[in-house]
Amino acid sequence: MQVVIPAAGMGNRLGNHTKDKTKCMVKVHDITLIERSLEILSKYDIKRFVIVVGYHKDKLTEFLGDNYNGIEIVYVENNIYDKTNNIYSIYLAKDYLVEDDTILLESDLIYEPQIIENLISNQYPNVAVVDKYQPWMDGTVVELDNSFDIVNFVSKKDFNFAKTDEYYKTVNIYKFSQEFLKKTYVPFLEAYSSALGDNEYYEQVLRIITLLETQELKALPLQGEKWYEIDDIQDLDNAEVIFSSKEQKLKLLSQRFGGYWRYEDIKDFCYLVNPYFPNDTFVGEMKHSFDTLLREYPSGANVQALLASKMFNCDQSQIVVGNGAAELIDALSTEIDCKLGLFLPTFEEYSARFKNVHLEKITNKNYSYTIEDIKRLAEKVDGVLLINPDNPSGNFIKYDDLLELIHWFKKENKKLIVDESFVDFAVNGIESTLLSEDTLNLYSGLIVIKSISKSYGVPGIRLGVLASSNTTLISRIKKKIPVWNINSLGEFFFQIIGKYQKVYNSGCKSIINERNAFYQQLEQVPFLRPIESQANYILCEVIGKNSEELVSELCQKFSILAKDCSKKQGFEDNSNYIRLAVRNSADNQYLIDCLKEI
Numbered sequence: 001m002q003v004v005i006p007a008a009g010m011g012n013r014l015g016n017h018t019k020d021k022t023k024c025m026v027k028v029h030d031i032t033l034i035e036r037s038l039e040i041l042s043k044y045d046i047k048r049f050v051i052v053v054g055y056h057k058d059k060l061t062e063f064l065g066d067n068y069n070g071i072e073i074v075y076v077e078n079n080i081y082d083k084t085n086n087i088y089s090i091y092l093a094k095d096y097l098v099e100d101d102t103i104l105l106e107s108d109l110i111y112e113p114q115i116i117e118n119l120i121s122n123q124y125p126n127v128a129v130v131d132k133y134q135p136w137m138d139g140t141v142v143e144l145d146n147s148f149d150i151v152n153f154v155s156k157k158d159f160n161f162a163k164t165d166e167y168y169k170t171v172n173i174y175k176f177s178q179e180f181l182k183k184t185y186v187p188f189l190e191a192y193s194s195a196l197g198d199n200e201y202y203e204q205v206l207r208i209i210t211l212l213e214t215q216e217l218k219a220l221p222l223q224g225e226k227w228y229e230i231d232d233i234q235d236l237d238n239a240e241v242i243f244s245s246k247e248q249k250l251k252l253l254s255q256r257f258g259g260y261w262r263y264e265d266i267k268d269f270c271y272l273v274n275p276y277f278p279n280d281t282f283v284g285e286m287k288h289s290f291d292t293l294l295r296e297y298p299s300g301a302n303v304q305a306l307l308a309s310k311m312f313n314c315d316q317s318q319i320v321v322g323n324g325a326a327e328l329i330d331a332l333s334t335e336i337d338c339k340l341g342l343f344l345p346t347f348e349e350y351s352a353r354f355k356n357v358h359l360e361k362i363t364n365k366n367y368s369y370t371i372e373d374i375k376r377l378a379e380k381v382d383g384v385l386l387i388n389p390d391n392p393s394g395n396f397i398k399y400d401d402l403l404e405l406i407h408w409f410k411k412e413n414k415k416l417i418v419d420e421s422f423v424d425f426a427v428n429g430i431e432s433t434l435l436s437e438d439t440l441n442l443y444s445g446l447i448v449i450k451s452i453s454k455s456y457g458v459p460g461i462r463l464g465v466l467a468s469s470n471t472t473l474i475s476r477i478k479k480k481i482p483v484w485n486i487n488s489l490g491e492f493f494f495q496i497i498g499k500y501q502k503v504y505n506s507g508c509k510s511i512i513n514e515r516n517a518f519y520q521q522l523e524q525v526p527f528l529r530p531i532e533s534q535a536n537y538i539l540c541e542v543i544g545k546n547s548e549e550l551v552s553e554l555c556q557k558f559s560i561l562a563k564d565c566s567k568k569q570g571f572e573d574n575s576n577y578i579r580l581a582v583r584n585s586a587d588n589q590y591l592i593d594c595l596k597e598i
Contacts, residue, residue, distance in 0.1 A: 001045060003049050005104075009086070022053070029240065051075055105174070110227065127174065130171060140172075168221060189205050269583065272536055276457070282496070317474060318474060331481055342354075384417070390535075391535065409446070416443070420448060422537075514582055521589075527544050562578050
């Protein structure tokens with residue numbers, strides 16, 4: 001058996017990475033793509049490597065030499081690589097193709113060795129490795145029948161997003177028999193190239209062959225084996241994460257701050273969202289209007305405020321909409337010049353943005369506090385920043401106590417800033433919101449912030465609100481943010497959310513039930529001490545283990561992301577705490593099973 005690798009292309013989309021070398025010489029974790037492939041393939045009974053070279057061919061041939069691990073390397077030159085596509089490179093290698101059974105693969109792939117093992121051991125002589133289509137994938141897709149015959153190669157112009165569940169992406173790794181190459185593929189290759197020219201792709205020939213009734217080409221669907229095709233700098237960045245060592249994986253993922261949909265194996269117990277909303281009907285309505293929303297400008301800030309005021313039962317002049325709560329926190333920090341108190345540990349966006357903050361460390365092991373603690377903190381400062389429920393502890397101040405605090409702060413003439421991003425997940429939490437005209441009117445020194453992204457499960461839209469009866473403050477904040485800080489998807493969310501409020505309320509009750517069950521399961525893990533929470537996360541003390549090592553092990557072994565709190569501001573030295581998001585029942589059970597295995 002031989003291996004044929006087209007490697008003549010310029011790889012322009014990789015920018016500076018391919019300015020002075022061909023694409024297969026790009027490194028992922030200090031190893032070039034071509035070395036990875038040859039190392040994997042050389043473990044098998046391979047007679048020779050046939051590499052089609054073009055762009056920077058001298059560098060590649062010098063780099064590889066005339067053999068790899070004792071296996072001969074033959075070079076085929078494509079001197080018009082800048083005017084042709086890969087069909088021409090394969091055409092140039094056609095005389096070699098007909099001489100032996102062949103593995104054909106692209107030079108810009110990174111993949112797990114098991115893929116080659118499964119391909120070579122597969123009983124069928126002509127096989128294409130395929131994977132279930134995912135949104136990040138680009139290029140040729142195929143359709144299969146129940147016998148794993150490839151019945152159609154789907155071109156880009158024929159791609160139908162309504163059929164993506166039926167599509168498989170070609171991994172661009174193939175096994176062909178000498179007989180198939182000699183009698184079918186190469187003759188069709190020659191005819192196709194003669195008729196349509198050199199600026200085509202070799203998969204087009206396979207597409208024509210599938211129209212025959214011989215059904216010579218079988219598919220080998222992957223079963224979770226990792227691979228990635230590196231066409232541009234984003235692909236390279238993603239590949240660095242997917243093929244990172246166990247020691248590197250957590251660090252690389254943590255530095256991304258999201259975007260984990262690119263890694264389908266990741267279970268994210270770190271970032272906090274609502275697993276029970278939006279429901280399918282809500283998503284369907286968003287999809288139905290997506291084309292219009294994508295192409296049209298959103299309304300300005302005043303209309304956004306009007307829509308938000310309808311949602312939260314307050315006056316339009318009392319509320320401002322932000323591109324996530326983070327934008328509003330930043331804008332508010334420039335408007336508040338008094339000294340504010342903040343309990344630690346907590347959500348660190350506030351201590352990072354507000355410059356004049358007194359940090360009060362909580363010393364009990366549950367990191368809990370009461371309204372009396374809040375009043376004592378307020379006596380030291382001009383106002384208090386209160387996250388309710390707090391993050392990461394889940395500590396909650398009930399609505400009646402909040403009303404008492406509002407009257408107390410009004411009497412003391414001190415500001416009270418309440419972030420209630422997680423309040424809907426508390427018992428009776430939806431009734432505990434301060435976002436209403438009547439409550440806001442109790443005191444102009446009350447400022448309420450809410451992240452819609454977190455509570456309503458739409459972090460991709462990026463929505464948050466800030467409200468106060470101090471309309472002068474609201475007006476100043478509106479002037480600080482762009483008139484189009486919210487996109488049309490966000491505006492449409494406000495427009496339709498009223499129809500789904502009952503569904504949302506039911507989803508919040510589901511989270512409460514799931515949190516209670518999750519808490520009880522965590523209590524059964526011998527090295528964890530979970531702390532009762534009124535949010536959609538649970539803070540756990542790690543006992544007899546190192547929290548940083550535990551989070552790393554969860555990531556390395558099970559692709560679970562969890563939050564290590566040990567280095568978070570406010571935790572005692574040598575403390576070991578992790579925070580776990582509450583997800584749906586299946587995901588939570590998976591985490592519990594992994595913890596038990598540890």
